[in-house]
Amino acid sequence: MPETNLYFIAVVPFSDLQNKVNQLKRDIATRFNSARALKVMPHITLKAPFKWPPTAHNMLLKWFVDLKLPGPSFAITLQGFGAFNNRKNPVIFIKPADSISLVLLQRELVNSFAALEPAIVQPIDKNFTPHMTIAYRDLTPANFEKAWEEYSHKEFEEQFEINAVHLLQHNGTQWNIIASKPLANT
Incomplete structure (x- = not known):
């Protein structure tokens, strides 16, 4: 059994949009020789990856299931x-349009997580920059320059709920969704 498990919390688009994003990743x-982003489904991270003891897995799941999120x-x-x-590690991503609803959702989630385990809240969680990554980690600075020259002018527009x-x-080996929490309908 591993010493710690690795988790993160995100919103995930519907499958047709995931396919379009995966085409960009491919x-x-x-x-541009950057395949690392293909290892994770398209998403917008709300709580950055964090380590959690396997013995507390059920506690984390209970917190997640009981989470009160703003809606609708x-x-x-x-x-x-x-x-x-x-x-050293440039990133190219798809930009979400400004959304106060997304910012409030992320803030509420991180505040709730901080009440559960404040030591695991990271600066990136507090300085939320929504994005959907299509290239990172194995994207070299030289290949970033070439890719960004093209992608900085490329058009992309999609919407999802x-x-x-x-x-x-x-x-x-890979990331898997282990629990989903619907937003409250108000």
């Missing part, structure tokens, strides 16, 4: 591309 993998569901638009031009948040766990 394009970057093929043309809402639509979000993905428009164009953005980038984090980090020196956010009606639930999902708890994902890494099984040693």
